[in-house]
Amino acid sequence: MNEQPQRKTFFGGCPHDCPDTCAMIYEVEDGKLVEVRGNKEHPMTRGTLCVKLKDYHDHHYNPDRVLHPLRRVGPKGSRQFARISWDEAIAEITARWTDIIAKYGSQAIMPYSYLGNEGLVQGLTAGDAFFNKLGSTVNEKT
Structure with missing residues (x-):
């Protein structure tokens, strides 16, 4: 008996730190990422993906990753x-x-993150409490 491959669709956001925070659709077949495309319902990017993402599924399995x-x-x-x-x-x-x-001194440690995607993916304040307690230098995110 020939079983059909199991294909599932997942929705997510671009993991890069860009202002658009492109909405992405991930296609997974038998547990392997096989396709990534833009979500046409995203109000800003309307289904397009930048060059950094067009081969994202190939980069995901790059042996040098x-x-x-x-x-x-x-x-x-x-x-x-x-x-x-x-x-x-x-x-x-x-x-x-x-x-x-x-x-x-603790101010010699400076965590660096910025606002590209306004923290929608990575979390704008991820680590802030830790670095505040440490007494490290912080940069103004304006």
């Missing part, structure tokens, strides 16, 4: 990295930030 934390093991620019665990990555970031704060 970063899926795990990596540590640089060669000179900067050499593209030499080794996979590390999330625990190792968090421990290394914690150690570096602790050292920076001890030497220069």
